[in-house]
Each structure stands twice: as C-alpha cells, then as structure tokens.
Amino acid sequence: MKQTKKRSPILSQLLMPLLALLVLVIFNLIRDPGFFSVELAANNNGDPVLRGNLISILNGASELAILAMGMTLVTAASGGQDISVGALAAIAGSMFVKVLRAGAGITPLTVVLGFLACCAVAMAFGAFNGTLVSVFHIQPMIATLILYTCGRSIAYWINGGATPTVDSPIISAIGSFIPGVPIPTPILIVILMGVIFSLVFRFTTLSLYTQTVGINQGAARLNGINAVGMKLLAFIILGVCCAVSGVIGVSRLSLINHETLLLDIEMDAILAVAIGGNSLGGGKFNMVGSILGAYAIQALTITLYAMKVPSTNIKAYKAVVIILIVAVGSPVVKQAFHRLWSRLTNGQPAGKAGKEVSA
Amino acid sequence: MENGVVLSMRNIGKSFPGVKALQHVDFTLRKGEIHALMGENGAGKSTLIKVLTGVYPKDEGEIYIDGVKDAITIRSPQEAQAYGISTVYQEITLCPNLTVAENMYIGRGKGIGVNWKEMERKAGALLSSLGIPARPRQQLGSCSLAVQQMVAIARAVDIDCKVLILDEPTSSLDDKEVAMLFRLMRDLKARGVGIIFVTHFLEQVYEVSDRITVLRNGELVCEYEVDKLPQVKLVAMMMGKELEGLDVIKKTKAGGEKAGKPYYEAEGLSSTASRPFDFHIAQGEVNGFTGLLGSGRSESVRAIFGADRVTGGKVRVNGKPVRITKPIEAMKNGIGYLPEDRKRDGIIADLSVRDNIILALQVMKGFFHPFSKAEAEKFADEYIKALEIKTASKDTPIKSLSGGNQQKVILARWLLTHPQYLILDEPTRGIDVGTKTEIQKLVLKMAEDGMCVTFISSEIEEMLRTCSRLIVMRDRNIVGELKGEELTQDHVMYTIAGGGN
Numbered sequence: 126m127k128q129t130k131k132r133s134p135i136l137s138q139l140l141m142p143l144l145a146l147l148v149l150v151i152f153n154l155i156r157d158p159g160f161f162s163v164e165l166a167a168n169n170n171g172d173p174v175l176r177g178n179l180i181s182i183l184n185g186a187s188e189l190a191i192l193a194m195g196m197t198l199v200t201a202a203s204g205g206q207d208i209s210v211g212a213l214a215a216i217a218g219s220m221f222v223k224v225l226r227a228g229a230g231i232t233p234l235t236v237v238l239g240f241l242a243c244c245a246v247a248m249a250f251g252a253f254n255g256t257l258v259s260v261f262h263i264q265p266m267i268a269t270l271i272l273y274t275c276g277r278s279i280a281y282w283i284n285g286g287a288t289p290t291v292d293s294p295i296i297s298a299i300g301s302f303i304p305g306v307p308i309p310t311p312i313l314i315v316i317l318m319g320v321i322f323s324l325v326f327r328f329t330t331l332s333l334y335t336q337t338v339g340i341n342q343g344a345a346r347l348n349g350i351n352a353v354g355m356k357l358l359a360f361i362i363l364g365v366c367c368a369v370s371g372v373i374g375v376s377r378l379s380l381i382n383h384e385t386l387l388l389d390i391e392m393d394a395i396l397a398v399a400i401g402g403n404s405l406g407g408g409k410f411n412m413v414g415s416i417l418g419a420y421a422i423q424a425l426t427i428t429l430y431a432m433k434v435p436s437t438n439i440k441a442y443k444a445v446v447i448i449l450i451v452a453v454g455s456p457v458v459k460q461a462f463h464r465l466w467s468r469l470t471n472g473q474p475a476g477k478a479g480k481e482v483s484a
Numbered sequence: 485m486e487n488g489v490v491l492s493m494r495n496i497g498k499s500f501p502g503v504k505a506l507q508h509v510d511f512t513l514r515k516g517e518i519h520a521l522m523g524e525n526g527a528g529k530s531t532l533i534k535v536l537t538g539v540y541p542k543d544e545g546e547i548y549i550d551g552v553k554d555a556i557t558i559r560s561p562q563e564a565q566a567y568g569i570s571t572v573y574q575e576i577t578l579c580p581n582l583t584v585a586e587n588m589y590i591g592r593g594k595g596i597g598v599n600w601k602e603m604e605r606k607a608g609a610l611l612s613s614l615g616i617p618a619r620p621r622q623q624l625g626s627c628s629l630a631v632q633q634m635v636a637i638a639r640a641v642d643i644d645c646k647v648l649i650l651d652e653p654t655s656s657l658d659d660k661e662v663a664m665l666f667r668l669m670r671d672l673k674a675r676g677v678g679i680i681f682v683t684h685f686l687e688q689v690y691e692v693s694d695r696i697t698v699l700r701n702g703e704l705v706c707e708y709e710v711d712k713l714p715q716v717k718l719v720a721m722m723m724g725k726e727l728e729g730l731d732v733i734k735k736t737k738a739g740g741e742k743a744g745k746p747y748y749e750a751e752g753l754s755s756t757a758s759r760p761f762d763f764h765i766a767q768g769e770v771n772g773f774t775g776l777l778g779s780g781r782s783e784s785v786r787a788i789f790g791a792d793r794v795t796g797g798k799v800r801v802n803g804k805p806v807r808i809t810k811p812i813e814a815m816k817n818g819i820g821y822l823p824e825d826r827k828r829d830g831i832i833a834d835l836s837v838r839d840n841i842i843l844a845l846q847v848m849k850g851f852f853h854p855f856s857k858a859e860a861e862k863f864a865d866e867y868i869k870a871l872e873i874k875t876a877s878k879d880t881p882i883k884s885l886s887g888g889n890q891q892k893v894i895l896a897r898w899l900l901t902h903p904q905y906l907i908l909d910e911p912t913r914g915i916d917v918g919t920k921t922e923i924q925k926l927v928l929k930m931a932e933d934g935m936c937v938t939f940i941s942s943e944i945e946e947m948l949r950t951c952s953r954l955i956v957m958r959d960r961n962i963v964g965e966l967k968g969e970e971l972t973q974d975h976v977m978y979t980i981a982g983g984g985n
Contacts, residue, residue, distance in 0.1 A: 330846055330854045333839060340832045347791055347821065347829050348897075349812035349847040409834050 138402040141454040142417035145400060149424045153178075153431070160431070165307060175307045178427055186423030187311035188214070188370035188387055191318050193397035193415040195359075195366030198331075200398050201339045202359040203258050204407030205265025210367050211390045212276020213250050215383045217243040217371035219283040222291055222381040231293035244368040250276075251364025252357060259356035273391070280383035290380040300376030311373050315416075318369065322412060332410075335359060339407035393422050400450055421450075489550065490515050490678040491536075491569070491647050496545035498531055503876065505531040509545070509704045511697055513647060513678040518669060520681045520689040520710075523699035524722055524916030526874055526886040529682050532699065533649055537564040537571050550646060570640035571649040578636055580625030584611070584618045588639045610638055614668055630661030634668055641672060648672065649680045654688055655913075658776070666692045684916060686715055698722055723918040744768050746803070747936050748788070748819070748905050753797030755787035759960050760797060763788065765905065765936045770927060772939040772947045775957035775980055781940050782824050784957070785907045788938075789814045789821040815848055818904035822894055822911055824940070826887070830894045833883040837875050838864035840882045840893050845901045867896035872922075888915040895923070905936045912941060924950050944976050956980055 153160040163177035192210050199207050224239035225231050250272060257268035299310055306313075326332045337345045338355045345352045374386045399405055400421055401414025425446055429439050452458060491513040498506040506528045513519050523529050534540045536547065538558035546555035549567050558564045561571070578587045585607035607620040616634045618627050624635060633653055640648055650669070654662045669679055669692055681693060689696060689710070696713055698705040698721045705721050706713075713721075744767035754760040758780055765771055773781035786792050794809045801808075801817045808814045814821070823829035832840055842860045849855070855863070864878040871892045875885055882890055891911060898906060908927065912920040927937050927950050941947050947954060948971055956964040956979045964979040 328854065329851050331851075333835075333843070333846065333854070334851070336835060337832050337839075337843065340834050341828075344823075344829050344832055347789075347811050347823060348844045349810075349815045351812075 138411050139414050139417065141402050141450070142400050142414050142421055144453070145421040145450050146417060146424060149421065149428060153428055157431070168302065170304065172302060172304045173307045174302050175309075178431060180309065180312075182420060182424045182427050183312050184309040185427065186420050187309075187315045188373050189390060189393055189397060189423060190315050190416050190419040191366050191370050191373075192363075192390060192394040193401070193419040194318060194322055194412055195363030196394045196398050197401070197403060197410050197412045197415040198335060198359040199265070199363050200395075200403060200405055201407055201410035202335045202356045203265045204339055204405075205258070206391075206395045206398075206405065207254060207269045207360065207363055208266055208391045208395075209250075209254065209269040209272035209276055210363065210370075210394055211387045212273050212280070213247055213364065213367040214371035214374060214387045214390070215277050215280040215381075216250065216283065217247040217368040218375040218381050218386050219280040219383055220246045221368075221372050221375055222289055223283050225291045225293075225296075226289055231291065231295055233295060236295050236299075240368070240372060243371060244365055247364040247368035247371070248361050249364070251360040251362070251367070254364075255357035255360030258360065259353040277383050280381075280386075284381065284383070288380055288382045291375070292379050296376045296379050300373065300379065311377075314369065314373060318366070319416065331358075336409050340409070393419075396447065397422055400454070402454070488514050491550070492548045493532075493536065494546045494548070496532065496535060496547075497543045498535055498540060499543055501876070504702050506535070506542075506702045509699065509702070510707075511704075512707070513680060514695075515550075515678055516673050516676045517695060518673055518679045518681055518693045520683065520693040520696045521699070522683075522689065522696055522718065522722055523705075524888070524918050526701070526889065527699040527722070527916070528702040529699060530651070531702070533571070533651060533680070533682065536647075537561050537569060537649065565643055568644055568646035569649070570643055570645040570647070571651065572633065572636045572640055572653060573651050578624055578632065578639075580623070580632075582624060583620065584622050584624050584627070584635055585620035587624050587635060588620075588642065610642055611635075614638055614641070614671060616668065617664075628661065630657045630664055633657070634665065637668060637672075641677065645677060647678050647680065649682070651682045652684070653681075654683060654685060662688065686718065686917070689718075690715065719917050722916065744934070747801065749800045750788065751798045753787050753794070753799060755783065755792040755794045757792045758783035758787045761787075761962050763955070765938060767904075767936055768931050768934050769953065770931045770937045770939060770951050771953040771955065772941070772951035773955050773957060774940070774944065774947055774976060779957040779980075780960035781957050782909055783960070785821065785909055785938060785940065789819060789907060791821065791823070812847065815844065815901065815903075819907065820844070820898035820901055820903035820905070821907045822891075822898055822909060824909040824913075826891055826894060826913075831882050831890050834881050836879045837868070837873070837882050837885070837893055838878040841867055841878075841896045841900060844897045848901060863900055867900060871896055871899075871926075888919045891915055891923075892919070895926075899930075903935065905938075906930065907938045907940075909940045910942065911939075912943070912946060920946070944973055948973060948976070 150161070161177065161179045163175055163179055165173055166176050168174045192214075196207060196210065199205075220243040221239045224242045225235055228235045254265075254269050254272060257263045257271075258265050261268075298304070301309060303310055334345070334350050334355050337348070337350060338352045342352045345355075370387060370390075375381050395405070397418035398415045400418030401411060401416070403410045403414060425443060426439065429442050430436075434442055489512055491511075493509065493511040496506050496509040496511070497504075509528065509532060511521075511532065521529050521532070531540065535542045536558070538560045541559070547558065548555055549569070552567070556567060558567065558569075564571075579590070582590065585604045588607050588610070589603050604620040611618055611620065614634070616631065616638055618631050618635055624632055627635065637648070637650070653665060657665065666688075669681070673679060681689070683689060693710050695707065695709050696718065697707045698718065700722060746764050746766045749764040751762050752760040753763065761784060763784070773784055775781045783792070787794060788808075790808045790810045790813055799806055799808050806813075806817055808817060808819075811821070832843065835843075838860055841864050842855055845863070846855055861878065867873070868875065868878060873885075873892045873896065874889050882893055885893065895908075895911065911923050915923070924946065927939060931937055939947065939950050951971075953965065953967040954971060954976060955962055956966065956976065958980060966975060966979065
C-alpha cells in the first residue's frame with residue numbers, strides 16, 4: 126500500500142475565508158495603498174487611540190464575530206441556525222440598561238450586576254430556543270422564528286418603551302476605549318471570548334460531543350452522550366454570546382434602541398459560519414473559520430463605505446460579493462479548480478497528481 | 485474478442501490517495517454465465533464494479549464489450565447503461581412511493597408525454613415473463629424487499645442489458661426470497677445475460693454461480709469454474725493463507741463453558757420494543773440470542789443496554805441491584821454494545837478513526853476530562869495495530885473505510901472501555917470471511933480472560949462455533965434455551981421453527 130502526504134483538512138477548510146479576506150485586502154491596497162495604515166492619535170480626552178480602516182474593521186466586526194462563535198456551535202449541534210440572535214441581543218441590552226438605571230449611579234458593581242442579569246436572561250431565552258429544538262424536535266429556524274418575531278417587543282417592554290441613555294465613563298470604556306489602552310475595547314472582548322472558547326475546548330469535550338451529536342444523534346446516545354443536553358447547551362452558550370454582543374452594542378452608543386440594536390445581524394452571523402467553511406447541515410465545525418468569515422463580511426462593508434457607495438445601495442453590492450464568495454466555495458468550482466491546478470502542475474488528471482510519494 | 489465473451493476487462497488499475505485499489509486486474513464474463521466476484525473487504529470488488537459502471541474513471545487498462553470492436557471508455561453510469569451494462573445495488577435505489585410500472589420506466593421516456601396504458605401493459609408482460617410476483621399498478625413500497633429488488637432487476641434487464649451486475653443483492657433477504665431471486669437469475673442466464681454476482685455468502689455462490697473470480701488487495705488471485713474450486717480452497721484464496729480451520733476455534737470453545745459466577749441478571753426486563761424476559765450471563769460465558777429477523781433478539785439486547793426506553797424489570801450486576809435505563813448507565817456498569825446497524829447507530833461518519841475509537845471511553849471519563857491529543861493518538865495506534873484496521877491514517881474520516889474496517893473501529897471503541905460484559909449484535913454482517921474468523925476468535929479469547937459476551941448473528945454456524953448457550957426467540961418471546969449436546973444446527977432450527985420439546 127502506498128502512503129501519501131495530504132493537505133491538512135483544517136487548512137483547506139480555512140481556505141475560503143482566508144481567500145475572501147486576501148482578495149479584499151489586495152483590492153483595497155490597489156485602490157488605495159494607504160488603506161490599511163494605522164495611526165496613533167489622541168482622542169477628545171487626550172488618551173492615545175489607534176485609528177484607521179483596519180481598526181474600524183476589527184472593531185466593527187466584534188459583535189458579529191462573537192455571535193458567529195455561538196452560531197457555529199448551534200449549527201454544528203443542531204444542524205440548523207438561530208435567527209433570533211439580533212432580537213435576543215436587544216433583549217439582553219435592554220436588561221443591561223434597566224439594571225444600570227435601577228441604582229443611584231453607575232458603578233463597576235452595577236455594571237457587573239447588569240451584565241450578569243442580562244446573561245441570565247439571554248441564557249434563559251437560549252434555553253427556551255434550545256428546548257424547542259432538542260426536546261420538541263422543532264426545526265431550529267422555525268423554533269427561533271418565535272423569538273425573532275417577538276424579541277424586540279419584549280425588549281421594548283423591559284424599559285417601558287423608552288430608549289434611555291446610560292452615560293458613564295465605565296460604559297464608554299466598554300464601548301470604545303479604556304483610558305490609556307489604544308486598542309478599542311470590543312476588539313479586546315472578542316479576544317477574551319476567543320480565549321474562553323479555546324480554554325473550554327481544551328478542558329472539556331464540548332467540541333467532540335457537539336460534532337458527534339451533529340453528525341449522528343442516535344449513535345451519540347448509544348455512546349452515552351446526552352444529545353438533548355448538548356443541543357440545549359449550544360443554545361445556552363449562544364445566549365451568552367448574544368448577551369455579550371448586546372452589552373457591546375449598548376455601550377457603543379451609551380443608549381439602548383431596541384428597534385435598531387444589531388438589526389439584521391442574524392443573517393450575517395449565519396453567513397459568517399458558512400463563509401468559514403462550516404456545513405450549515407451540522408456536524409464538523411471550525412470556529413476560527415467563522416470568526417474569519419465575520420471579519421471578511423465587515424471588511425467588505427468598510428470597503429464599500431470607503432468607496433463612497435451610498436448606504437442604501439450597500440446591501441445590493443454586498444449581495445453580489447456574497448454570490449461570488451459562495452460560488453467560489455461551492456464544491457463544483459472547487460473541483461474544477463483542483464483539476465485545473467493538477468493539470469498545470471504536472472499534466473496529470475486530477476486525483477493522481479502529486480499523490481504517490483513513496484514506492 | 486473470443487467467442488461467447490460478452491465483457492472483457494484487461495489489466496485494470498486504479499489508485500486512490502494512499503491506496504492502490506486495483507492493480508493489473510483481468511475479468512472475463514461470458515454470455516449466459518453467472519460469475520461470482522469474491523474477495524474480502526477492501527479486496528477491490530466494489531472498485532472494479534465502479535470502474536465498470538463509470539462511477540470512477542480507470543487509471544489504466546482496457547474494457548471491451550461484445551459488439552464494439554475497440555476498447556471502450558465509460559465515463560458515467562448512463563454511458564455504461566448505453567453499452568448494456570446495468571447495475572442493481574445493495575440498497576434499493578428506486579422510489580417506493582411510485583408504482584411498480586412507473587419505477588420500471590421512469591426517466592426513460594423520450595418526450596414529455598406518457599402513455600400510461602402502454603407502460604402498464606409492457607410492465608405487466610415483463611413482470612409475468614420473469615415470474616416476478618408484483619402488479620404494475622401496485623405501489624413499490626408495499627412490495628417486500630425481495631420483490632423490490634426483483635423490480636430493480638426487471639428495470640435493468642429491460643434496458644437491453646448484456647451485463648447485469650448484482651451487488652450484494654441477498655444481504656437483506658430471507659431464504660425464501662433468496663430462492664426467488666436465484667430463480668430469476670437462472671432465468672436471465674438462460675436468456676443469455678451475463679451476470680456478475682457480488683456477495684459474501686459462500687453457500688449462495690456455490691448454489692447459483694458458474695464461475696468464480698477472486699480478488700485480494702486489489703489484485704487478481706484466480707478465476708475458476710465453480711466445481712473445480714472447493715469451498716475451503718476458495719476461503720483460503722480470499723484470505724491469502726491456508727485456513728487455520730474452524731476446528732481450532734471449536735477446540736477453544738470448551739473455555740467458554742467453565743462459567744464463573746453470574747455477572748448480569750435481569751428479571752422481567754422489558755422496554756418499549758421488547759416484551760418482559762429473564763436473562764443472565766456469567767463471567768467468562770459466551771451466549772447468544774438467536775431467532776429469525778424480527779424475532780426480538782436485537783430488541784432484547786437493546787433493552788439490556790438501555791438503548792430503547794426501559795419500561796420495567798429488575799436488574800442485578802455482580803449481585804447488586806442497579807438501574808439501567810440509559811446507555812451511559814449500562815456503560816458505567818461495565819457493559820458495552822456494538823449495535824446491529826453500523827451505519828445508523830455505530831459510526832460517526834465524518835469524525836476521524838481516532839475520535840471514533842476513543843468516543844465511548846471519553847464519554848465514560850466525563851465532560852470535563854478530555855483526553856489529550858497524545859493519549860488519544862496512543863489509544864488509536866494501539867487498537868489500529870491490534871485489530872489490524874486498514875486505514876490511511878488515524879485522522880482519516882471513518883466513512884472512507886471499508887465496512888469491515890469500520891466494524892473493527894467500533895469494536896475497538898468498546899474494547900478500549902475494557903467492558904466486563906460486551907454485547908455484539910451482528911458484528912460480522914457484511915464482513916469478509918477472514919475478518920469474521922478474527923472476530924470470532926477475539927470473542928473467545930475475551931471470554932477466556934473472564935469477559936462475558938452476548939453474541940447475535942444471523943448465521944447459525946457462527947453462533948454454534950462461539951456460544952456455549954443459545955437463547956432462542958420467536959415472535960418476540962424466548963422459546964427455548966440450548967446448551968451442551970443440544971447445540972446442533974438441527975436442534976436450533978427445530979426450536980426456531982417451533983417444533984418445541
């Protein structure tokens with residue numbers, strides 16, 4: 126039997142999001158060589174802050190990247206998507222503001238309490254979605270359609286229909302910059318979330334169980350895995366991600382607008398998972414891919430802004446680019462590309478080229 | 485091409501990443517011949533069939549077919565069909581919600597209009613000429629599996645077929661249905677159709693075939709007329725070694741009889757799928773459930789493992805009363821279960837061989853205690869070597885392994901948990917003779933080391949070879965228990981059939 130060297134499957138999965146980012150980077154560099162230059166400037170308070178398109182992309186994609194992490198897990202475990210993440214983030218954000226305004230003033234303690242409260246609420250709603258999916262076997266998109274429909278109304282009730290502001294240095298430190306730290310705080314929060322997820326993957330079997338349940342639920346059960354519990358857990362984790370995104374979103378503006386907070390972000394989150402090379406049918410997943418996908422989407426948006434595309438037209442342009450990304454990533458094009466590559470390298474038909482290494 | 489030859493494949497070669505699946509294989513099929521294609525799992529049978537039907541492009545070699553002077557290139561199953569090569573696969577690939585006639589003619593009309601009357605008349609004529617007991621207007625799904633298979637064959641034959649490939653057609657049929665299928669095969673043979681018959685069942689090969697070609701490790705071993713190749717020699721050819729006979733196994737069987745104290749005892753155990761039954765197994769014992777398909781044998785062991793919802797009964801493990809209602813509770817009590825349907829309940833298709841091996845042990849170790857990569861690799865290496873699992877690497881997804889090797893991976897998964905009591909439901913189904921004997925030997929060796937094993941198999945000889953006690957089931961009830969002198973094929977048959985004594 127002849128052994129061969131193969132390309133790492135993980136690398137080939139990341140190919141698409143990396144390619145998408147690369148194309149965007151090259152396109153922007155050609156258009157404007159200084160596009161990605163980053164400068165250190167002082168803000169209104171005299172603190173040093175980093176500025177530039179690169180920072181805008183990384184900063185602006187924070188909520189999306191965090192939601193994409195949770196969405197990856199839900200997709201892998203349940204083979205479906207949660208379309209209520211935007212609404213749930215609005216609920217969490219409203220809860221956060223409500224707790225902050227309940228006390229006399231905004232102190233670090235009330236912020237922590239507010240965060241815990243909104244996490245608890247988001248986890249409860251996540252568990253609601255998860256129960257519908259795992260116990261009642263409702264398709265994820267239908268199950269989460271309920272919260273998608275009513276979520277922003279619930280957010281409206283929480284603050285009695287008002288859009289109250291929460292003005293405080295602590296909130297602006299979460300939403301923009303911590304004094305003395307030039308990197309926008311949302312970027313740091315994404316890094317923190319990434320670290321937390323990698324620690325969870327390192328010290329629990331979450332990844333193995335989630336994939337097992339997503340691939341073959343029956344077999345997972347026969348191997349002693351609590352399949353219902355794993356799906357539920359995925360939705361609860363996504364709930365936490367919604368809470369974190371909601372808090373970031375509120376802190377950016379120092380107010381809660383339940384109608385517009387993270388509006389339409391659910392589709393971008395699903396798209397990020399798809400661009401990341403993950404099957405939307407569940408099973409194996411790669412969270413790094415989804416995060417890269419989130420940044421690719423944001424890079425595209427910023428590029429379009431930089432090209433002075435009117436904001437009403439941006440969605441149409443985005444759609445065109447998404448068609449391209451999805452088509453390039455489709456198996457048909459991939460195979461054709463692979464065949465072409467083989468022919469170029471040593472003139473042999475695909476599937477044979479460069480395969481036999483040892484005799 | 486010599487006279488009477490309908491298909492000739494010469495010097496066929498095909499490689500996949502990491503594996504030479506076929507090397508220099510010749511295959512010749514004559515008119516009106518049933519030609520068995522034999523070999524162990526991974527011998528290259530399926531690859532050869534797929535090359536012939538245009539599913540895979542061949543890397544080298546030529547294919548000639550009767551009526552065409554030059555070597556032909558087959559690029560797709562449609563092209564194969566145009567050359568008169570039709571295939572009926574193991575899994576039925578028709579539409580159960582359409583009628584028999586529709587299934588026979590679907591996708592073959594030239595225009596968009598259909599003459600329903602004409603179609604049904606033609607279907608009826610063909611069915612009755614082939615002696616297939618189905619009516620044209622009957623829904624296909626309402627026919628038995630065997631009849632569905634025969635309809636698939638009728639469809640294939642009607643497309644002016646010179647070469648008919650039957651890939652494991654009998655694996656889900658009972659004896660009566662097999663006989664029916666064989667009648668149809670002989671009938672087609674008489675009409676001059678060349679039939680390639682792929683199967684694992686030795687007896688069936690000898691019953692119906694004229695000629696046997698044996699492949700091993702992707703190479704041609706031999707081609708024989710069937711009466712010149714005794715069964716023992718065939719098995720030896722397939723395995724590539726002289727058969728270290730089944731006698732060796734029989735001798736060790738005595739080991740299974742010196743049973744220790746009971747390990748598992750159940751009283752009135754029942755689940756949503758099985759009726760209440762009593763059962764016990766002692767340390768170092770190998771026993772088995774036998775009975776026809778649907779007799780409740782699989783449902784009984786599923787109840788023991790808690791695979792279906794347990795509805796009642798008392799269970800003792802090692803003398804202590806325990807509750808087993810879920811698989812994880814059974815696993816914690818030292819019980820392992822290799823399920824009957826490997827594809828549906830066993831493998832995690834997209835995960836690597838390594839992850840598939842460590843899965844059960846990992847679950848027992850717990851959510852917060854994952855194995856390090858090094859530990860997992862060590863386990864995987866150990867069992868890939870011990871069970872001789874053929875895989876390109878331990879990172880290969882299990883779905884790309886052959887059936888027998890997938891089964892070995894699942895077996896490795898349970899052996900790794902070091903169970904005290906292992907339940908094996910049809911561990912040898914769809915597996916070649918060599919692996920079969922290996923698994924049987926392994927079972928007996930484990931029993932010698934004090935493990936108890938419950939073994940289920942559709943092949944009675946296999947059960948007699950391994951088990952020291954057989955529980956016989958009929959219509960979801962236990963109807964007898966055989967041991968010692970009673971363990972003969974006749975006796976088991978008699979009890980299954982309900983002779984009673």
